Amino acid sequence: MKKPNEIVAARLGSPLAIGVGEGEFFIASDASPFLEYTNNAVYLEDEEMAIISLHNPLNIRKIKDDRLVSPYVQELKINLEQIEKGGYDHFMLKEIFEQPHAIKDTYRGRLLTDEGIIKMAGIEDHMAKFLNANRIIIVACGTSWHAGLVAEYIIEELVRVPVEVEYASEFRYRNPVIDNSDVVIAISQSGETADTFAALELCKKNKMKTLSIVNVVESSIARNSDLVLPIHCGAEIGVASTKAFTGQMLVLYILTLKISFLKKNIDKNMFEKKIKELKKLPKLIKATLSVESEIENISNTFANAKGSMFLGRGFAYPIAMEGALKLKELCYVHAEGYPAGEMKHGPLALIEEGIPVVVLAPRDKYYEKTLSNMQEVISRGAKVLLISNKSKDEISSENVWKTIEVEKTSDELLPFLLTLPLQILAFHSAKNKGYDIDKPRNLAKSVTVE
Numbered sequence: 001m002k003k004p005n006e007i008v009a010a011r012l013g014s015p016l017a018i019g020v021g022e023g024e025f026f027i028a029s030d031a032s033p034f035l036e037y038t039n040n041a042v043y044l045e046d047e048e049m050a051i052i053s054l055h056n057p058l059n060i061r062k063i064k065d066d067r068l069v070s071p072y073v074q075e076l077k078i079n080l081e082q083i084e085k086g087g088y089d090h091f092m093l094k095e096i097f098e099q100p101h102a103i104k105d106t107y108r109g110r111l112l113t114d115e116g117i118i119k120m121a122g123i124e125d126h127m128a129k130f131l132n133a134n135r136i137i138i139v140a141c142g143t144s145w146h147a148g149l150v151a152e153y154i155i156e157e158l159v160r161v162p163v164e165v166e167y168a169s170e171f172r173y174r175n176p177v178i179d180n181s182d183v184v185i186a187i188s189q190s191g192e193t194a195d196t197f198a199a200l201e202l203c204k205k206n207k208m209k210t211l212s213i214v215n216v217v218e219s220s221i222a223r224n225s226d227l228v229l230p231i232h233c234g235a236e237i238g239v240a241s242t243k244a245f246t247g248q249m250l251v252l253y254i255l256t257l258k259i260s261f262l263k264k265n266i267d268k269n270m271f272e273k274k275i276k277e278l279k280k281l282p283k284l285i286k287a288t289l290s291v292e293s294e295i296e297n298i299s300n301t302f303a304n305a306k307g308s309m310f311l312g313r314g315f316a317y318p319i320a321m322e323g324a325l326k327l328k329e330l331c332y333v334h335a336e337g338y339p340a341g342e343m344k345h346g347p348l349a350l351i352e353e354g355i356p357v358v359v360l361a362p363r364d365k366y367y368e369k370t371l372s373n374m375q376e377v378i379s380r381g382a383k384v385l386l387i388s389n390k391s392k393d394e395i396s397s398e399n400v401w402k403t404i405e406v407e408k409t410s411d412e413l414l415p416f417l418l419t420l421p422l423q424i425l426a427f428h429s430a431k432n433k434g435y436d437i438d439k440p441r442n443l444a445k446s447v448t449v450e
Protein backbone atom coordinates (compact mmCIF):
# COMPACT_ATOMS: atom_id res chain seq x y z
CA MET A 1 0.00 0.00 0.00
CA LYS A 2 1.75 3.16 -1.20
CA LYS A 3 -0.33 5.76 0.68
CA PRO A 4 -1.84 4.12 3.75
CA ASN A 5 -3.10 7.46 5.13
CA GLU A 6 -5.07 8.37 2.03
CA ILE A 7 -8.59 7.51 0.85
CA VAL A 8 -9.84 8.35 -2.63
CA ALA A 9 -13.59 8.59 -3.23
CA ALA A 10 -14.97 9.14 -6.74
CA ARG A 11 -18.47 9.94 -7.95
CA LEU A 12 -20.12 8.52 -11.07
CA GLY A 13 -23.90 8.27 -11.21
CA SER A 14 -24.79 7.87 -7.55
CA PRO A 15 -24.49 10.82 -5.13
CA LEU A 16 -21.45 11.30 -2.92
CA ALA A 17 -21.14 13.68 0.02
CA ILE A 18 -18.01 14.42 2.06
CA GLY A 19 -18.55 15.57 5.62
CA VAL A 20 -15.88 18.00 6.80
CA GLY A 21 -15.39 17.81 10.56
CA GLU A 22 -12.70 18.94 13.04
CA GLY A 23 -9.67 16.92 11.93
CA GLU A 24 -11.93 14.27 10.43
CA PHE A 25 -13.83 13.56 7.21
CA PHE A 26 -16.84 11.40 6.41
CA ILE A 27 -17.85 9.81 3.12
CA ALA A 28 -21.47 8.88 2.42
CA SER A 29 -24.10 8.94 -0.31
CA ASP A 30 -25.92 11.73 1.55
CA ALA A 31 -25.36 13.79 4.67
CA SER A 32 -27.64 11.92 7.06
CA PRO A 33 -25.04 9.45 8.45
CA PHE A 34 -22.59 12.20 9.46
CA LEU A 35 -24.99 14.96 10.42
CA GLU A 36 -24.55 14.21 14.09
CA TYR A 37 -20.79 14.91 13.77
CA THR A 38 -20.68 17.85 11.36
CA ASN A 39 -23.04 19.98 9.34
CA ASN A 40 -20.38 21.03 6.83
CA ALA A 41 -20.52 19.07 3.62
CA VAL A 42 -19.09 19.03 0.12
CA TYR A 43 -21.17 17.37 -2.59
CA LEU A 44 -19.08 15.97 -5.41
CA GLU A 45 -20.16 16.37 -9.03
CA ASP A 46 -20.13 13.44 -11.41
CA GLU A 47 -16.60 12.51 -12.50
CA GLU A 48 -14.97 14.22 -9.56
CA MET A 49 -12.85 12.55 -6.92
CA ALA A 50 -11.97 13.54 -3.39
CA ILE A 51 -8.52 12.71 -2.08
CA ILE A 52 -8.78 12.57 1.67
CA SER A 53 -5.70 12.31 3.85
CA LEU A 54 -4.81 12.88 7.44
CA HIS A 55 -3.44 16.35 8.26
CA ASN A 56 -4.18 17.76 4.76
CA PRO A 57 -7.03 19.88 3.46
CA LEU A 58 -9.65 18.25 1.25
CA ASN A 59 -8.34 17.79 -2.26
CA ILE A 60 -10.94 17.55 -5.05
CA ARG A 61 -10.02 16.86 -8.67
CA LYS A 62 -11.67 16.18 -12.01
CA ILE A 63 -11.11 12.54 -12.86
CA LYS A 64 -10.69 13.23 -16.57
CA ASP A 65 -7.76 15.66 -16.47
CA ASP A 66 -6.76 15.76 -12.79
CA ARG A 67 -7.74 19.47 -12.64
CA LEU A 68 -8.00 20.86 -9.11
CA VAL A 69 -11.47 21.99 -8.01
CA SER A 70 -11.80 24.27 -5.02
CA PRO A 71 -14.23 22.58 -2.62
CA TYR A 72 -17.51 24.37 -1.92
CA VAL A 73 -18.22 23.61 1.72
CA GLN A 74 -21.94 23.98 2.43
CA GLU A 75 -23.26 24.60 5.89
CA LEU A 76 -26.27 22.33 6.19
CA LYS A 77 -29.24 24.13 7.67
CA ILE A 78 -31.51 21.13 7.86
CA ASN A 79 -31.86 18.71 10.72
CA LEU A 80 -31.35 14.98 10.54
CA GLU A 81 -35.00 14.18 10.15
CA GLN A 82 -35.50 16.62 7.30
CA ILE A 83 -32.52 15.26 5.45
CA GLU A 84 -33.89 11.78 5.67
CA LYS A 85 -37.16 13.03 4.27
CA GLY A 86 -35.30 14.51 1.33
CA GLY A 87 -37.16 17.83 1.53
CA TYR A 88 -40.62 16.26 1.93
CA ASP A 89 -42.63 16.83 5.08
CA HIS A 90 -43.60 13.18 5.27
CA PHE A 91 -41.78 9.93 4.59
CA MET A 92 -44.88 8.59 2.87
CA LEU A 93 -44.93 11.29 0.22
CA LYS A 94 -41.20 10.95 -0.28
CA GLU A 95 -41.61 7.22 -0.73
CA ILE A 96 -44.50 7.64 -3.17
CA PHE A 97 -42.43 9.99 -5.30
CA GLU A 98 -39.37 7.75 -5.09
CA GLN A 99 -41.18 5.04 -7.03
CA PRO A 100 -39.81 5.82 -10.51
CA HIS A 101 -36.33 5.40 -9.09
CA ALA A 102 -37.18 2.52 -6.78
CA ILE A 103 -38.67 0.54 -9.67
CA LYS A 104 -35.41 0.95 -11.59
CA ASP A 105 -33.48 -0.28 -8.57
CA THR A 106 -35.76 -3.32 -8.41
CA TYR A 107 -35.15 -4.37 -11.99
CA ARG A 108 -31.53 -3.19 -12.25
CA GLY A 109 -29.24 -6.10 -13.18
CA ARG A 110 -32.22 -8.40 -13.70
CA LEU A 111 -33.41 -7.48 -17.19
CA LEU A 112 -30.54 -8.26 -19.51
CA THR A 113 -32.17 -7.00 -22.68
CA ASP A 114 -29.12 -7.49 -24.91
CA GLU A 115 -28.89 -11.13 -23.98
CA GLY A 116 -32.68 -11.47 -24.07
CA ILE A 117 -32.80 -12.97 -20.59
CA ILE A 118 -33.97 -12.25 -17.08
CA LYS A 119 -31.43 -12.97 -14.41
CA MET A 120 -32.59 -13.46 -10.85
CA ALA A 121 -29.56 -14.15 -8.70
CA GLY A 122 -30.71 -16.21 -5.78
CA ILE A 123 -32.98 -18.58 -7.69
CA GLU A 124 -31.05 -19.36 -10.88
CA ASP A 125 -29.90 -22.78 -9.64
CA HIS A 126 -33.39 -23.74 -8.55
CA MET A 127 -35.44 -22.94 -11.63
CA ALA A 128 -36.43 -26.59 -12.11
CA LYS A 129 -38.41 -26.43 -8.88
CA PHE A 130 -40.43 -23.49 -10.24
CA LEU A 131 -40.86 -25.02 -13.67
CA ASN A 132 -42.16 -28.27 -12.21
CA ALA A 133 -44.28 -26.87 -9.40
CA ASN A 134 -47.85 -28.19 -9.34
CA ARG A 135 -49.02 -25.18 -7.40
CA ILE A 136 -47.68 -21.91 -6.09
CA ILE A 137 -48.77 -20.82 -2.64
CA ILE A 138 -48.26 -17.21 -1.65
CA VAL A 139 -48.37 -16.24 2.03
CA ALA A 140 -48.35 -12.63 3.23
CA CYS A 141 -50.20 -10.01 5.27
CA GLY A 142 -51.76 -6.62 4.51
CA THR A 143 -50.36 -4.79 1.53
CA SER A 144 -47.93 -7.62 0.78
CA TRP A 145 -50.96 -9.93 0.51
CA HIS A 146 -52.43 -7.58 -2.10
CA ALA A 147 -49.20 -7.81 -4.11
CA GLY A 148 -49.67 -11.59 -3.97
CA LEU A 149 -53.24 -11.29 -5.28
CA VAL A 150 -52.13 -9.21 -8.25
CA ALA A 151 -49.49 -11.86 -8.94
CA GLU A 152 -52.15 -14.58 -8.83
CA TYR A 153 -53.89 -13.04 -11.85
CA ILE A 154 -50.66 -12.59 -13.75
CA ILE A 155 -49.02 -15.93 -12.89
CA GLU A 156 -52.14 -17.90 -13.77
CA GLU A 157 -52.44 -15.99 -17.05
CA LEU A 158 -48.82 -16.36 -18.13
CA VAL A 159 -47.60 -19.52 -16.40
CA ARG A 160 -50.84 -21.54 -16.28
CA VAL A 161 -50.13 -22.99 -12.83
CA PRO A 162 -52.69 -22.66 -10.03
CA VAL A 163 -51.85 -20.04 -7.44
CA GLU A 164 -53.30 -19.74 -3.95
CA VAL A 165 -52.84 -16.53 -2.03
CA GLU A 166 -53.22 -16.96 1.69
CA TYR A 167 -53.38 -14.63 4.66
CA ALA A 168 -50.40 -15.89 6.65
CA SER A 169 -52.37 -15.48 9.90
CA GLU A 170 -55.01 -17.94 8.66
CA PHE A 171 -52.74 -20.34 6.81
CA ARG A 172 -50.46 -21.01 9.78
CA TYR A 173 -53.29 -22.35 11.93
CA ARG A 174 -55.61 -24.13 9.53
CA ASN A 175 -53.70 -27.32 8.79
CA PRO A 176 -53.42 -26.56 5.06
CA VAL A 177 -53.03 -29.31 2.47
CA ILE A 178 -49.48 -28.79 1.22
CA ASP A 179 -46.67 -30.98 -0.06
CA ASN A 180 -43.25 -30.67 -1.53
CA SER A 181 -44.42 -30.43 -5.13
CA ASP A 182 -45.73 -26.97 -4.20
CA VAL A 183 -43.56 -23.89 -4.05
CA VAL A 184 -44.28 -21.30 -1.39
CA ILE A 185 -43.55 -17.62 -1.79
CA ALA A 186 -43.57 -15.46 1.34
CA ILE A 187 -43.90 -11.74 0.69
CA SER A 188 -42.89 -9.26 3.37
CA GLN A 189 -41.47 -5.77 3.20
CA SER A 190 -39.95 -5.92 6.68
CA GLY A 191 -39.20 -9.63 6.60
CA GLU A 192 -40.18 -9.69 10.27
CA THR A 193 -43.96 -10.16 10.21
CA ALA A 194 -44.64 -12.85 12.80
CA ASP A 195 -47.52 -14.54 10.95
CA THR A 196 -45.67 -14.67 7.64
CA PHE A 197 -42.64 -16.08 9.40
CA ALA A 198 -44.73 -18.78 11.07
CA ALA A 199 -46.42 -19.68 7.76
CA LEU A 200 -43.01 -20.06 6.19
CA GLU A 201 -41.81 -22.31 9.00
CA LEU A 202 -44.89 -24.50 8.55
CA CYS A 203 -44.01 -24.91 4.86
CA LYS A 204 -40.43 -25.77 5.70
CA LYS A 205 -41.65 -28.46 8.08
CA ASN A 206 -43.61 -29.89 5.16
CA LYS A 207 -40.41 -29.94 3.10
CA MET A 208 -41.56 -27.32 0.66
CA LYS A 209 -39.11 -25.10 -1.19
CA THR A 210 -39.44 -21.61 0.29
CA LEU A 211 -38.81 -18.37 -1.55
CA SER A 212 -39.12 -15.00 0.14
CA ILE A 213 -39.59 -11.61 -1.46
CA VAL A 214 -38.40 -9.02 1.05
CA ASN A 215 -37.11 -5.50 1.24
CA VAL A 216 -34.95 -6.01 4.33
CA VAL A 217 -32.46 -8.64 3.28
CA GLU A 218 -31.00 -9.23 6.73
CA SER A 219 -34.47 -10.02 8.11
CA SER A 220 -35.60 -13.23 9.80
CA ILE A 221 -37.83 -14.27 6.88
CA ALA A 222 -35.00 -13.81 4.40
CA ARG A 223 -32.52 -15.68 6.58
CA ASN A 224 -34.89 -18.59 7.05
CA SER A 225 -35.93 -19.05 3.42
CA ASP A 226 -34.26 -21.40 0.95
CA LEU A 227 -34.22 -18.64 -1.66
CA VAL A 228 -34.53 -14.87 -1.45
CA LEU A 229 -35.45 -12.24 -4.01
CA PRO A 230 -34.91 -8.75 -2.56
CA ILE A 231 -36.97 -5.88 -3.92
CA HIS A 232 -34.13 -3.38 -3.45
CA CYS A 233 -36.41 -0.38 -3.13
CA GLY A 234 -34.53 1.33 -0.28
CA ALA A 235 -35.66 1.80 3.32
CA GLU A 236 -39.40 2.30 3.68
CA ILE A 237 -40.09 4.32 6.83
CA GLY A 238 -43.76 5.35 6.52
CA VAL A 239 -46.00 2.75 8.14
CA ALA A 240 -48.18 2.73 5.04
CA SER A 241 -46.42 0.62 2.45
CA THR A 242 -46.08 2.30 -0.95
CA LYS A 243 -42.86 1.80 -2.86
CA ALA A 244 -42.42 -1.66 -1.35
CA PHE A 245 -45.81 -2.64 -2.79
CA THR A 246 -44.84 -1.68 -6.34
CA GLY A 247 -41.44 -3.32 -5.78
CA GLN A 248 -43.09 -6.57 -4.66
CA MET A 249 -45.42 -6.57 -7.66
CA LEU A 250 -42.45 -5.98 -9.91
CA VAL A 251 -40.31 -8.83 -8.56
CA LEU A 252 -43.31 -11.15 -8.90
CA TYR A 253 -43.92 -9.95 -12.44
CA ILE A 254 -40.30 -10.42 -13.49
CA LEU A 255 -40.29 -13.90 -11.94
CA THR A 256 -43.52 -14.70 -13.81
CA LEU A 257 -42.05 -13.58 -17.13
CA LYS A 258 -38.98 -15.70 -16.57
CA ILE A 259 -40.91 -18.86 -15.72
CA SER A 260 -43.40 -18.26 -18.50
CA PHE A 261 -40.63 -17.90 -21.06
CA LEU A 262 -38.71 -20.94 -19.82
CA LYS A 263 -41.92 -22.98 -19.93
CA LYS A 264 -42.42 -21.73 -23.49
CA ASN A 265 -45.78 -20.22 -22.65
CA ILE A 266 -44.59 -17.02 -24.31
CA ASP A 267 -42.22 -16.89 -27.26
CA LYS A 268 -39.05 -14.83 -27.54
CA ASN A 269 -40.75 -11.98 -29.39
CA MET A 270 -43.45 -11.63 -26.81
CA PHE A 271 -40.91 -11.96 -23.99
CA GLU A 272 -38.74 -9.19 -25.41
CA LYS A 273 -41.74 -6.98 -26.06
CA LYS A 274 -42.83 -7.31 -22.44
CA ILE A 275 -39.35 -6.49 -21.15
CA LYS A 276 -39.18 -3.44 -23.40
CA GLU A 277 -42.51 -2.22 -22.06
CA LEU A 278 -41.37 -2.89 -18.51
CA LYS A 279 -38.35 -0.66 -18.97
CA LYS A 280 -40.67 2.25 -19.70
CA LEU A 281 -42.36 1.85 -16.34
CA PRO A 282 -40.24 4.35 -14.35
CA LYS A 283 -41.12 7.11 -16.83
CA LEU A 284 -44.80 6.17 -16.85
CA ILE A 285 -44.88 6.19 -13.06
CA LYS A 286 -43.25 9.60 -13.01
CA ALA A 287 -45.77 10.98 -15.49
CA THR A 288 -48.70 9.44 -13.60
CA LEU A 289 -47.56 10.99 -10.32
CA SER A 290 -48.42 14.38 -11.80
CA VAL A 291 -52.08 13.67 -10.90
CA GLU A 292 -51.21 14.68 -7.34
CA SER A 293 -52.79 18.14 -7.38
CA GLU A 294 -56.02 16.87 -8.97
CA ILE A 295 -56.30 14.27 -6.24
CA GLU A 296 -55.40 16.69 -3.49
CA ASN A 297 -58.39 18.82 -4.53
CA ILE A 298 -60.87 16.01 -4.07
CA SER A 299 -59.33 14.29 -1.03
CA ASN A 300 -61.55 16.34 1.25
CA THR A 301 -64.58 14.37 0.10
CA PHE A 302 -63.02 11.04 1.09
CA ALA A 303 -61.62 12.39 4.35
CA ASN A 304 -65.02 13.59 5.51
CA ALA A 305 -67.29 10.85 4.23
CA LYS A 306 -68.61 8.32 6.72
CA GLY A 307 -67.34 5.61 4.39
CA SER A 308 -66.30 4.86 0.84
CA MET A 309 -65.98 1.97 -1.58
CA PHE A 310 -63.26 0.98 -4.03
CA LEU A 311 -64.32 -1.23 -6.93
CA GLY A 312 -62.46 -3.10 -9.65
CA ARG A 313 -62.42 -6.29 -11.68
CA GLY A 314 -59.50 -8.57 -12.55
CA PHE A 315 -56.24 -7.33 -11.09
CA ALA A 316 -57.87 -3.95 -10.50
CA TYR A 317 -59.78 -5.71 -7.70
CA PRO A 318 -56.73 -6.28 -5.44
CA ILE A 319 -55.62 -2.75 -6.28
CA ALA A 320 -59.05 -1.54 -5.13
CA MET A 321 -58.53 -3.41 -1.85
CA GLU A 322 -55.11 -1.85 -1.50
CA GLY A 323 -56.58 1.63 -2.04
CA ALA A 324 -59.21 0.97 0.63
CA LEU A 325 -56.60 -0.36 3.08
CA LYS A 326 -54.46 2.77 2.62
CA LEU A 327 -57.43 5.04 3.30
CA LYS A 328 -58.49 3.08 6.39
CA GLU A 329 -55.05 2.96 7.95
CA LEU A 330 -54.21 6.62 7.39
CA CYS A 331 -57.53 8.43 7.47
CA TYR A 332 -59.43 6.33 10.03
CA VAL A 333 -62.57 6.13 7.89
CA HIS A 334 -64.26 2.97 6.76
CA ALA A 335 -63.39 1.99 3.20
CA GLU A 336 -64.13 -1.25 1.43
CA GLY A 337 -62.40 -2.74 -1.59
CA TYR A 338 -64.79 -5.01 -3.48
CA PRO A 339 -65.04 -6.82 -6.82
CA ALA A 340 -67.25 -4.58 -8.95
CA GLY A 341 -69.28 -7.55 -10.19
CA GLU A 342 -70.19 -8.62 -6.65
CA MET A 343 -71.90 -5.40 -5.60
CA LYS A 344 -75.38 -6.62 -6.42
CA HIS A 345 -74.94 -9.54 -4.03
CA GLY A 346 -75.11 -7.30 -1.00
CA PRO A 347 -72.92 -4.21 -0.77
CA LEU A 348 -75.06 -2.26 -3.24
CA ALA A 349 -77.35 -1.70 -0.26
CA LEU A 350 -74.63 0.51 1.26
CA ILE A 351 -74.79 2.98 -1.60
CA GLU A 352 -76.63 6.14 -0.71
CA GLU A 353 -76.69 9.74 -1.90
CA GLY A 354 -73.20 11.28 -1.95
CA ILE A 355 -71.13 8.25 -0.86
CA PRO A 356 -67.72 8.47 -2.59
CA VAL A 357 -66.88 5.42 -4.69
CA VAL A 358 -63.59 4.87 -6.51
CA VAL A 359 -64.07 2.81 -9.66
CA LEU A 360 -60.91 1.38 -11.20
CA ALA A 361 -61.76 0.79 -14.84
CA PRO A 362 -58.61 0.34 -16.90
CA ARG A 363 -59.31 -0.21 -20.59
CA ASP A 364 -58.76 -3.95 -20.39
CA LYS A 365 -61.10 -6.85 -21.12
CA TYR A 366 -63.27 -5.93 -18.13
CA TYR A 367 -63.69 -2.28 -19.09
CA GLU A 368 -67.29 -2.32 -20.37
CA LYS A 369 -68.45 -4.54 -17.54
CA THR A 370 -66.85 -2.29 -14.92
CA LEU A 371 -68.44 0.80 -16.46
CA SER A 372 -71.79 -0.87 -16.28
CA ASN A 373 -71.23 -1.69 -12.56
CA MET A 374 -70.22 1.92 -12.14
CA GLN A 375 -73.57 3.08 -13.55
CA GLU A 376 -75.32 0.85 -11.02
CA VAL A 377 -73.74 2.78 -8.15
CA ILE A 378 -74.13 6.18 -9.84
CA SER A 379 -77.85 5.61 -10.28
CA ARG A 380 -78.10 5.00 -6.52
CA GLY A 381 -76.47 8.33 -5.74
CA ALA A 382 -72.74 7.47 -5.52
CA LYS A 383 -70.18 10.19 -6.23
CA VAL A 384 -67.82 8.31 -8.51
CA LEU A 385 -64.12 8.94 -8.91
CA LEU A 386 -63.30 6.98 -12.06
CA ILE A 387 -59.68 5.96 -12.54
CA SER A 388 -58.80 4.69 -15.99
CA ASN A 389 -55.89 4.89 -18.38
CA LYS A 390 -55.33 7.31 -21.24
CA SER A 391 -56.59 6.31 -24.66
CA LYS A 392 -57.51 7.93 -27.94
CA ASP A 393 -61.16 7.18 -27.14
CA GLU A 394 -63.06 9.40 -24.76
CA ILE A 395 -64.68 7.70 -21.79
CA SER A 396 -68.34 7.57 -22.70
CA SER A 397 -69.97 7.15 -19.36
CA GLU A 398 -72.35 9.63 -17.82
CA ASN A 399 -72.62 11.36 -14.48
CA VAL A 400 -69.13 10.53 -13.30
CA TRP A 401 -68.09 12.97 -10.58
CA LYS A 402 -64.33 13.07 -11.40
CA THR A 403 -62.06 11.19 -13.78
CA ILE A 404 -58.35 10.59 -13.34
CA GLU A 405 -56.36 9.03 -16.15
CA VAL A 406 -53.08 7.21 -15.60
CA GLU A 407 -50.60 6.73 -18.46
CA LYS A 408 -51.03 4.20 -21.23
CA THR A 409 -49.23 0.85 -20.88
CA SER A 410 -49.78 -2.87 -21.33
CA ASP A 411 -52.57 -4.45 -19.26
CA GLU A 412 -50.07 -6.33 -17.10
CA LEU A 413 -48.35 -3.12 -16.00
CA LEU A 414 -51.52 -1.20 -15.25
CA PRO A 415 -51.63 -2.30 -11.57
CA PHE A 416 -48.46 -0.27 -11.00
CA LEU A 417 -50.03 2.90 -12.37
CA LEU A 418 -53.53 2.45 -10.91
CA THR A 419 -52.01 2.17 -7.44
CA LEU A 420 -50.42 5.63 -7.53
CA PRO A 421 -53.56 7.83 -7.39
CA LEU A 422 -54.84 5.67 -4.53
CA GLN A 423 -51.66 6.14 -2.50
CA ILE A 424 -51.88 9.89 -3.10
CA LEU A 425 -55.59 9.92 -2.21
CA ALA A 426 -54.95 8.26 1.16
CA PHE A 427 -52.04 10.59 1.84
CA HIS A 428 -53.97 13.80 1.15
CA SER A 429 -57.13 12.63 2.89
CA ALA A 430 -55.11 11.99 6.07
CA LYS A 431 -53.28 15.30 5.65
CA ASN A 432 -56.62 17.04 5.38
CA LYS A 433 -57.54 15.64 8.76
CA GLY A 434 -54.20 16.56 10.29
CA TYR A 435 -53.39 12.97 11.21
CA ASP A 436 -49.94 11.52 11.80
CA ILE A 437 -49.41 10.15 8.31
CA ASP A 438 -46.13 8.35 8.87
CA LYS A 439 -47.23 6.78 12.14
CA PRO A 440 -50.98 6.12 12.07
CA ARG A 441 -52.59 5.27 15.40
CA ASN A 442 -52.53 1.69 16.67
CA LEU A 443 -50.18 0.46 13.93
CA ALA A 444 -46.50 -0.51 13.67
CA LYS A 445 -44.21 -0.77 10.68
CA SER A 446 -43.17 -4.33 11.49
CA VAL A 447 -45.74 -6.53 13.14
CA THR A 448 -43.39 -8.82 15.01
CA VAL A 449 -46.04 -10.17 17.37
CA GLU A 450 -49.29 -11.96 16.64
Ligand code: M6R
Binding pocket: 141, 142, 143, 144, 187, 188, 189, 190, 191, 192, 193, 196, 239, 240, 241, 242, 325, 326, 329, 445, 446, 447
Ligand atom coordinates in the same frame (compact mmCIF):
# COMPACT_ATOMS: atom_id res chain seq x y z
O1 M6R B 1 -43.57 -6.07 6.43
P1 M6R B 1 -44.74 -6.78 5.82
O2 M6R B 1 -44.83 -6.55 4.35
O3 M6R B 1 -44.76 -8.23 6.15
O4 M6R B 1 -46.00 -6.13 6.48
C1 M6R B 1 -47.28 -6.61 6.24
C2 M6R B 1 -48.33 -5.63 6.67
O5 M6R B 1 -48.24 -5.41 8.05
C3 M6R B 1 -48.19 -4.29 5.95
O6 M6R B 1 -48.19 -4.46 4.56
C4 M6R B 1 -49.35 -3.35 6.32
O7 M6R B 1 -50.55 -3.86 5.85
C5 M6R B 1 -49.07 -1.95 5.80
N1 M6R B 1 -48.95 -1.04 6.89
C6 M6R B 1 -50.11 -1.43 4.87
O8 M6R B 1 -49.78 -0.17 4.37
